[in-house]
Amino acid sequence: MAPVTELTVGQVAMRSGVAVSALHFYETRGLIRSHRTSGNQRRYGRDVLRRVAIIKVAQEVGISLAEIGEALASLPEGRTPTRDDWGLLSTAWRDALDHKIAQLKKLRDGLIDCIGCGCMSIDKCPLRNKGDRLAKEGTGARRLVAT
Amino acid sequence: MAPVTELTVGQVAMRSGVAVSALHFYETRGLIRSHRTSGNQRRYGRDVLRRVAIIKVAQEVGISLAEIGEALASLPEGRTPTRDDWGLLSTAWRDALDHKIAQLKKLRDGLIDCIGCGCMSIDKCPLRNKGDRLAKEGTGARRLVAT
DNA sequence: CTACAAGCTCAACTTAACTTGAGGTCAAGC
């Protein structure tokens, strides 16, 4: 096939929109991988672009790097991930997103009913002590960052 | 009316479910206020319970303390907020939540279409460079924290 | 009136996710 152009950090940074320092950082966290040239410089397969894109998208919906790392770890280390490999990830995260969306809706509606009603002492407000509070979410993203 | 029982930090902490240290912290950030006894101890009006409840709920949906602070600052400083005062807040945040929910949905759906499709280089993927990226959200919450 | 739980202040520590800087190397153009 085409001679698999390898990318430098700078190129990855440019194409992915993340800083070089962030790429270094992701690498220390095991989210992406590179091999080195004889001169010790990083070279990435094009693969990395998708990884980085996913990292960013996932972060935007609030999945922590640690969790993204876990998810990405489920991808095959030896070979380039197939569409099916990515599909698994997508499915897992879709569920998490569905969950999160549902919770936000509940909060939104609850907030409107609740905010002016005087019921917000922790022991009485349905919003505050539902038992299924966001805070308790075990699976999936615990943080929604949209910085 | 009833003789407005004032609350100590400990009582507020217990009733609101946040740590004393967090209450101190919120105070330094201007999110809540107290007056002091002759012995320099904090005393809170019952008002503070609702404030704290709202702080927590807002945080759970990802509004930063800074933004919560701004919102709360819109409440009247001199008097106990009326239902209408709180109503304004509620409305503002409902909009932010609606927005956020919509974005999450878009991301969820986009992710599914996109994640396995090879389109994720920053310059081509609809998810990554829509112009209305989460990252750019000016109004309302920039962070969704569901710790 | 004396314990001792609660409070107080202030400084330092924590985690996540990076960024910045210092000091040194690599590679491509002229």
Next chain:
DNA sequence: GCTTGACCTCAAGTTAAGTTGAGCTTGTAG
């Protein structure tokens, strides 16, 4: 063959949102 921009490593700094601890004061119950 040298200059310049891209890289490299490693340490330290940054922000948010608190927590922890030390050392000292209050207030309440017996």
